[in-house]
Amino acid sequence: MTTTVRSDDTVSHRPSIHQTSVLQQSWIMVKRNMIHTKRMPEMLSDVTIQPIMFVLLFAYVFGASITNTGDVSYKEFLLPGIMGQTIVFTAFIVATGITADLEKGIIDRFRSLPISRSSVLIGRSIASLLHSSIGIVVMAITGLAIGWRIHNGFAEAVLAFALVLLFGFGMIWFGILIGSWLRSVEAVNGFMFSTLFPITFLSNAFVPTAPMPTWLRTIAEWNPVSALVQAMRVLWGNGPAAGPGSPWPLVHPVLATLIWSVVLTAVFAPFALRAYTKRTSD
Template identity: 65%
Template sequence: MTDVDISKAATAAVGRPEIRNTGLLRQSLSIAKRNLIHIKRMPEMLMDVTIQPIMFVLLFAYVFGASIDTDSPAGYREWLMGGIMGQTIAFASFIVAVGLTADLDKGIVDRMRSLPINPAAVLVGRSMSSLLHSSIGIVVMSVTGLFIGWRIRGSFLDALLAYALLLMWGFAMIWVGILVGSAMRSVEAVNALMFATMFPITFLANTFAPTDPMPTWLRVVAEWNPISSLVQAVRELWGNSPAAPDSAALPLQHPVLATLIWTVVITAIVAPLALRAFGRRTAT
């Protein structure tokens, strides 16, 4: 079987097919498709958007549920859902970073860059598959939520807007992922860094506990945490929480607008840094 047929191989260079530039979208889709085949081959890659958030939902709902007081009409479980969704979509950065570092590390990115394709296709393809990956998490959690009594109590359009905000947030997080993925040299380093930063950042907010009982300084930090705006917006749009009290920080008073501003600001700051880090990483 290992006998290589030389005479046949010799004809390889004779015919030259026409190379066509199919454009960024098709090229990105090819790469995204490849990333999705990875998920198909290793379904355990989806644990971070399936088992883990379900576990969080159940743990928080049943362990803390009894002792945390919220002003949600249907109690803590319903209030919790917006928080968990916010955290899961923030972890989209994690998914991008891990995938990108692995590809950089294994030389896959270099191989792609040596092809006559738009150089952005590697990043766009990675972003597409990561957003889909995170979206699976949002769907899984919505279903889990329905089982434990979570309901959308707002209008259909508001509910849709909430999901759209989550996706937008995921888009901003992709840049964080590209930055971290380009800067870190191994998947282990990405894991360590992301655990050490994304976990505290997503907890130091209104995700799992209301902010008003917090000490003042902590409350200010938590309420200005961009993720709190997203979570508050999603909760309000789903009718899971009344509007933030007057004492809350400014972003929570206008959570939808604040979320839009935060995503634009985060993207504007992180995207150039991410592209520079990626450029530097691949240029050496």
């Protein structure tokens, strides 16, 4: 009987585990989501093909009938509205992503790893914001091709894009809440479509609010989306400016958008974290 002895250099060693911070863990989650998108490029259709379709349809179909936009062409009036709608639908993206990960058991695998539970949410949030930012860039390029222009300075232009991303961050927490609350992707799709479409269309995103009935105009003017869209129009010089007697959010849209973004985050974030914690503790 012979005994085989393996030398020390043939013994496999388990790689050492290094302690990582929440920031590092979150960045890994961002890369995981972006790699997933890279391997399934069809997932970008909602921020590439769809924005171009919306811009062209609204600009050339509805634009021919909408003329009460003051001294500004409907194309310039439209682009901030389309961008506002796109960033609102960031909540849709993050909600379906979280629900899909929960359904497939991926979150359970993450729970078995020595990582912070919050890193999964942070990574998903940043990845969703990057995903929607692609749509903003695509729409800006499409808008430039059909005649949209930024008439104010560089600082105002950058501030407008920053406001879009800040508002989107607030909407992400709404998406996390719904994605953690509902049990299937189908339920999330139905709920989000029936919620986000009325929010974006019942605003000044696509049409002026002046011709609306008084009760409907009041709702539209105090809609957070209206403040965001008006802020972009003011900062980009895409007017028209709020007229006499307009409500405070439209007279001071930049400040109103900042307030709405903070309020949305402060309201939805605690409930979203609680719902996610409860869902992943079952």
